[in-house]
């Protein structure tokens with residue numbers, strides 16, 4: 001019997017920016033058969049001097065689904081626990097071991113790695129799939145109505161869909177009529193410390209590397225905080241240091257004077273100060289308050305923004321890379337159903353509808369967490385510390401409920417965040433809305449999902465190897481510094 005179902009329509013995507021969001025999006029779109037060109041301003045993927053990056057289970061599960069487990073394993077370390085300490089004294093307020101069941105349910109792993117390794121992995125996956133990546137190709141203007149971009153060289157490139165993945169400082173965001181960001185009173189320094197240097201100091205080494213579980217360390221301070229974790233490849237330790245904005249206006253690619261970071265660490269416990277003394281030159285990124293972008297799809301219906309061009313995060317936040325990868329995964333899942341040109345704007349708006357609430361909730365929580373961890377002395381800070389000490393002294397885990405509730409709101413939020421499956425969400429949209437819309441237009445829709453129609457063999461998903469403190473934390477969600 002001859003089927004009337006129209007064939008899958010394969011189109012040209014042009015992605016501006018080869019960061020995590022641009023590369024992940026390129027991989028995802030190629031996997032479902034579309035043609036993809038990435039234009040990147042830098043001369044290479046620039047993995048030099050990269051800092052730490054935390055890959056939450058909602059990110060790793062996508063990479064596993066894309067068959068990248070074997071490539072990721074050598075450059076990632078599995079996180080097992082988190083230690084919460086006071087910045088000024090080093091007192092351990094509590095700790096929490098990630099529970100196996102939660103990770104199994106989330107179908108991913110919580111990994112630590114070098115940002116540069118993740119970017120390189122995505123770059124290589126994109127090239128293997130046949131994505132055309134052009135370096136030293138800075139875009140000087142974008143004309144979404146004409147479906148074209150012009151490079152500084154004067155060359156003009158056209159595509160069916162333009163994806164703006166050029167980050168917070170790129171030009172895509174400017175096309176969406178958004179106000180300038182305002183500074184928060186906080187900067188983040190990111191650096192790494194060679195593990196070999198740490199091992200020379202027995203006390204420091206035994207604390208950072210000698211724990212029963214591989215931990216991430218979170219130091220809570222007065223207007224300051226710090227995060228430290230060992231990195232994949234097992235050669236470096238990553239350190240993020242947040243402190244008062246000293247007027248520095250840096251970015252991820254420009255080395256900052258280490259004196260600025262050490263000044264913030266002057267108030268810190270001795271182990272943190274030692275880390276500061278052993279650290280490589282850092283970069284410094286200010287935390288900015290970006291006004292939310294109301295639209296992510298251009299009026300032309302032919303351009304969309306993704307990653308930090310659409311939803312900037314606080315620097316060093318746990319979900320930044322994850323949200324960037326989820327964006328690409330969702331966009332590609334939607335476009336795996338493309339059969340007619342008039343579906344293009346619908347799929348772009350579906351992307352916006354799916355991603356905006358998710359990214360807004362995540363960003364709000366990230367800013368809230370920074371605020372919670374850097375509370376100034378006072379009633380709130382005392383309440384936070386007292387409640388954590390009570391749990392600790394009762395032998396309970398930091399994220400365990402201290403009241404009658406089975407689990408804390410914080411723990412529930414983490415489970416929801418980690419358990420989220422971006423690709424499933426896109427599939428659900430198709431089943432609930434997309435199919436209906438097509439049928440209403442009198443089009444045949446096949447029963448099976450075309451998300452399985454990939455260019456390369458799809459590999460098996462990797463086997464997975466308050467109480468009142470919550471209300472206190474909730475009060476800080478989205479707070480300004």
Ligand SMILES: Cc1cc2nc3c(=O)[nH]c(=O)nc-3n(C[C@H](O)[C@H](O)[C@H](O)COP(=O)(O)OP(=O)(O)OC[C@H]3O[C@@H](n4cnc5c(N)ncnc54)[C@H](O)[C@@H]3O)c2cc1C
Pocket residue numbers: 016017018019020021022039040041042046050051052053054115116137138139140165166167168169170171190252253306307308309315316317320321324
């Ligand atoms: C070099 C670099 C190093 C980083 N290091 C870390 C780290 O160590 N740890 C961490 O947690 N986060 C790091 N980040 C930030 C992190 O990548 C982002 O916060 C997050 O992954 C979202 O990425 P994105 O792809 O949306 O945007 P970005 O990472 O900002 O990527 C945007 C890309 O677009 C390119 N671009 C901008 N304008 C143009 C133009 N006009 N034409 C063509 N290309 C353009 C940029 O060169 C860049 O490669 C780094 C970012 C960069 C760019």
